[in-house]
Amino acid sequence: MNISTQSFEANGKKYQPAAKPIVVICIDGSADEYLDSTLLYDRMPNLKRMARQGYRGMVRGALPSFTNVNNSSIVTGVAPAVHGISGNFFYNEAIDQEVMMNSAEYLRAETILAAAANAGRKLAVVTAKEKLRDILSFKMKGIAISAEKANQAKVETHGIDDVENIVGHPTPKIYSADASLFVLRAGVAFIEKGLADFLYLSLTDYMQHTYSPEAEESLAFYEAMDVEFGKLFQLGAIVGATADHGMNAKVKADGSPNVLYVEDMLEQQFGDKGFRVICPITDPYVKHHGALGSYVVVHLNDKSIIPDVKNWLSLQPGITEVYDRATAVHVLEQPADRIGDLVVLSGRDVVVGRRPKYHDLSALDGTLRSHGGRYEEMVPMIISHPLNNAYKMKAAADPRNFDIFDFTINGTTL
Numbered sequence: 001m002n003i004s005t006q007s008f009e010a011n012g013k014k015y016q017p018a019a020k021p022i023v024v025i026c027i028d029g030s031a032d033e034y035l036d037s038t039l040l041y042d043r044m045p046n047l048k049r050m051a052r053q054g055y056r057g058m059v060r061g062a063l064p065s066f067t068n069v070n071n072s073s074i075v076t077g078v079a080p081a082v083h084g085i086s087g088n089f090f091y092n093e094a095i096d097q098e099v100m101m102n103s104a105e106y107l108r109a110e111t112i113l114a115a116a117a118n119a120g121r122k123l124a125v126v127t128a129k130e131k132l133r134d135i136l137s138f139k140m141k142g143i144a145i146s147a148e149k150a151n152q153a154k155v156e157t158h159g160i161d162d163v164e165n166i167v168g169h170p171t172p173k174i175y176s177a178d179a180s181l182f183v184l185r186a187g188v189a190f191i192e193k194g195l196a197d198f199l200y201l202s203l204t205d206y207m208q209h210t211y212s213p214e215a216e217e218s219l220a221f222y223e224a225m226d227v228e229f230g231k232l233f234q235l236g237a238i239v240g241a242t243a244d245h246g247m248n249a250k251v252k253a254d255g256s257p258n259v260l261y262v263e264d265m266l267e268q269q270f271g272d273k274g275f276r277v278i279c280p281i282t283d284p285y286v287k288h289h290g291a292l293g294s295y296v297v298v299h300l301n302d303k304s305i306i307p308d309v310k311n312w313l314s315l316q317p318g319i320t321e322v323y324d325r326a327t328a329v330h331v332l333e334q335p336a337d338r339i340g341d342l343v344v345l346s347g348r349d350v351v352v353g354r355r356p357k358y359h360d361l362s363a364l365d366g367t368l369r370s371h372g373g374r375y376e377e378m379v380p381m382i383i384s385h386p387l388n389n390a391y392k393m394k395a396a397a398d399p400r401n402f403d404i405f406d407f408t409i410n411g412t413t414l
Helices: 030-039 045-053 067-076 113-117 130-136 163-167 177-192 208-209 216-234 263-271 304-315 325-331 389-396 401-408
Strands: 009-010 013-015 023-028 055-060 091-092 096-100 121-125 142-148 198-202 237-240 260-261 276-278 296-299 319-324 341-346 351-354 376-384
Touching: 009 113, 013 113, 013 263, 013 401, 023 067, 023 177, 030 045, 030 216, 030 376, 045 055, 045 216, 055 401, 067 113, 067 130, 067 198, 067 341, 091 276, 091 376, 121 130, 121 177, 130 142, 130 198, 142 198, 142 276, 142 325, 163 177, 163 260, 163 263, 163 319, 177 208, 177 216, 198 296, 208 216, 216 237, 216 263, 237 276, 237 401, 263 276, 263 296, 263 304, 296 351, 304 341, 341 351, 376 401
Parallel strands: 023 198, 023 237, 121 142, 121 198, 260 351
Antiparallel strands: 009 013, 055 376, 091 096, 237 376, 276 296, 296 341, 319 341
């Protein structure tokens, strides 16, 4: 395979790729505890080799620790304040509508993927969830498919067809381990068949939402992923893996969901002042989390009471951080026009929601495990090859999960 080594730039950063397949994997929802459990039981020999020969450490993700936000950061290499994706869902004040933010029209930054394609690399984006495909493939020449709708891919719109035959597996159910495994298997197949040499593979967190790290279902899932990692190594790929966010149980001591319904709380304390609480975790995948995470934004009709509401919320049990808009832009790296008057984060075992009627907990598979706040911000980063001295220093500082392309391309020694 003739692989381009032409350098390229994206959002002010230069990338100098080697003449090897480059594969970056987002293991959706993979808190480091999942890797610890599988390594403890020796269920991921390829990952163990990867960590021993290359690099394994922790990196800080973007907040809110949600899927769309962090995938957008990973493929652009910049924070939400720059790329503009502040959640899966937001209230567009300009048009007075609550809308899904799953379209590339909301992206305000170029992607590393499009820049690599323009520099002559053969690109493939494979995402488990269809909701991400449009954002990730923004202005990109190459293959862009989702596992969720793999059997609907066409050359004209996806850069490829006959995906099931190429991958050797049927289109999976989105609520399954197979949804993520299909993504990895597609990546392997595309390299084997010379269809791609620069890949972004984004998995789904259904398994992490459903099973704890020590559950046998989790161990078996990570073991199956490790088989595909091994195939990527055998193909000579430089592999970088990180996560978009971690995952924690959000339950009380009796196992029931530990939820604070913020809109109800505010109305009970301050009266009907026109509060609107937005849950940016909201997406079509209700079995994952019931639209409950550890981060919400609050819009107020009466701006004069913002300080009082902020101070009161800050004192409520289970609430860990409350910021006004200006502070959230600075501290949380948010786009000012796509957040609320207040941003609210909750504790490790707590989720924040709107009102009970907006959250169907009956749809959950198992207990409530979710993410979105500070306690899911730190995630693993694993690189298949050793880091050079400059990137060893960067790894010891405050690396971000959205530095993963930089580390994988510019930071490795072959």
